[in-house]
Amino acid sequence: MIARKALSPVELAEACIRRIEEVNPAINAMVALDLEGLRKASRVAEDDVMSGKPLGALHGLPIGIKDMVDVKGLPTTFGSLIFKNNIAAADDASVTALRAAGGIPMGKTNNPEWSAGANTVNRVYGATANPHDLTRxxxxxxxxSAAALASGMVPLATGSDLGGSLRNPAAFCGVVGFRPSFGVVPGGTRAAALFPLGTSGPMARSVADAGLLLSVQAQPDNRDPYTAVVGGKTAWNPEHFARLPRKDLSSLRIGFTEDYGYAPTEKIIRNHFASVIKELAPLFGMAEEAHPDCTGADRIFSVLRAVMFAGTHAKYLDEQPELVGDNVRENVLEGRRYSAEDVGQALVLHGTYQQAWQRFFETTDFILAPAVTISPRDWHELYPTEIDGKPTKSYYHWLGMAYASTLAGHPSITIPCGRDANGMPFGLQIIGRRHDDLGVLAVAAELERVIAGTSGLALQGPDIAALRKAQPLSEAPGFLTTG
Incomplete structure (x- = not known):
């Protein structure tokens, strides 16, 4: 629309600003803003359109940046009190790439302290509520990022994912979150660069928009050891992500699972997933209940996650313990309890786990599964201590539906697929073969089309009028103390 002059970048910027002013107080999704910078950049973007200059893939599009990444002149707090006053002196390389493609990083989106945990609350900016139900x-x-997208504050946003941090919020808020194969989106400043668990990725309101953002994020970068660059190019063509091919679903073999055989999935999620599969399974050439052998998933994830946190965050707990939140503290202490033998065994088990996934995908093209094990709960709850009356093992145990594919290194996307019995958005997860990122996006786009035309599965957005009238979230009890 911008390229064909049907939409002015200035109009788009002002629309985003109005929406932020109207609904962000109720949600608290955008936590640091550069509105003057947005207005200035949008005027330049409009001048470029009118003068006929070549336009980048993201020309004139405002973008929300997760508060784990530097944007020059804005705070980068990581949700940590220790970095409450930290102002970025320069853009992160990923932000530089967005600007080069014409995108306008307009502000920071909220995340838990050091992205530890799957409830967006911290003691710097407070909680972020779900736009579909402000109590959740x-x-x-x-x-x-997910809440800002769902409520129309930004058209695109960035995120990162270790145990589902792109996919879980997308599911809860009714948007799209894509975790790419490791190395597709380079992380040149990632502290544990050789540790193949965490990665950045795109979030958007549609699969095509997520692919568009990925086409800019997925650039060659030798600083990431998992981004294979030969002759200045990667094995994937980033431009293809912006032009998704059509996919014949009837030619595909899928496995579907409600729990991978181990994830503590809530009954309400199992029931809704069953109804989803009833609608979607007939579209495929073959669809059967099946999943890879996930033996040891909880143990592998627990050990590797904890030792990584101990390596990167122990100094904060030792030097300023009063400024470290519960989740980070628990992970560091857990990491210190493991022996070298524990770590070695987890690494060996991890290798066996990945091989099992490769064998499974020799006869299966994609997996369909719920994105999250539970329906959205009260935001005061730091993490679920029980699911259907059974206690969880840790603050991250309920993320098992997401870290199953994280451990295998396979690309995975969450798309909105109706509402559960609580009336909250349900996220359908689609997992493909390692490095078949384009295939996962293409299948997701096909299913998105089907879902849009299926009664009971098409998801309507949040009630914007109600959000405009809601009291500021900052006035709610526990806003700054949870976490």
Whole structure:
């Protein structure tokens, strides 16, 4: 629309600003803004359109940036009191790439402290509510990005994902979150660069928009050891993500699972997923209940996650313990309890786990599964301590539906697929073969079309009029103390 002069970048910027002013107080998704910078950049973007200059893939599009990444002149707090006053001196390389493609990083989106946990609450900016129900969580850790997208504050947003931090908030808020194969989106400043668990990725309101943002994020970068760059190019063509091919669903073999055989999935989620599969399974050439062998998933994820946190965050707990939140503290202490033998065994088990996934995908093209094990809950609850009356093992145990594919390194996307019995958005997760990122996006786009035309599965957005009238979330009890 911008390229064909049907939409002015200035009009788009002002619309985003109005929406933020109207509904952000009720949600608290955008936590640091550069509105003057947005207005200035949008005027330049409009001048470029009118003068006929070449336009980048993201020309004139405002973008929300998760508060784990530097944007020059804005705070980068990581949701940590220790970095409450930290102002970025320069853009992160990923932000530089967005600007080069014409995107306008307009502000920071909220996340839990150091992205630890899947409820977006911290003691710097407070909680982020779910736009569909302000009493409920937006999940996390990219909850600010998901909530901002769902409520129309931004057209695109960035996120990151270790145990589902792109996919879980997308599911809770009714938007799209894509976790790419490791190395597709380079992380040159990632602290544990050789540790293949966490990655950045795109969030949007549609699969095509997520692919558009990915086409800019997925650039060659030798600083990431998992981004294979030969002759200045990667094995994937980033431009293809912006032009998704059509996919014949009837030619595909899928496995579907409600729990991978181990995830503590709530009955309400199992029931809704069953209704989804009843609608979608006939579209495929073959659809059967099946999943890879996930033996040891909880143990592998627990050990590797904890030792990574101990390596990167122990100094904060030792030097300023009063400024460290519960989730980070628990992960560091857990990491210190593991021995070298525990770590070695987890690494070996991890290798066996990944091989099992490769064998499974020799005869299966894609997996369909719920994105999250539970329906959105009260945002005051830091994490679920029980699911259907059974206690959880840790603050991250309820993320099992997401970290199953994280551990295998497979691309995974969450798309909105109706509402559960609580009236909250349900996220359908689609997982493909390792490095078949384009295929996952293409299948997701096909299912998105089907869902849009299926009664009971098409998701309507949040009630914007109600959000405009709601009291500021900052006035709610527990706003700054949870977490």
């Amino acid at each position: 969580s937006s999940a996390g850790s990219s909850g600010g």
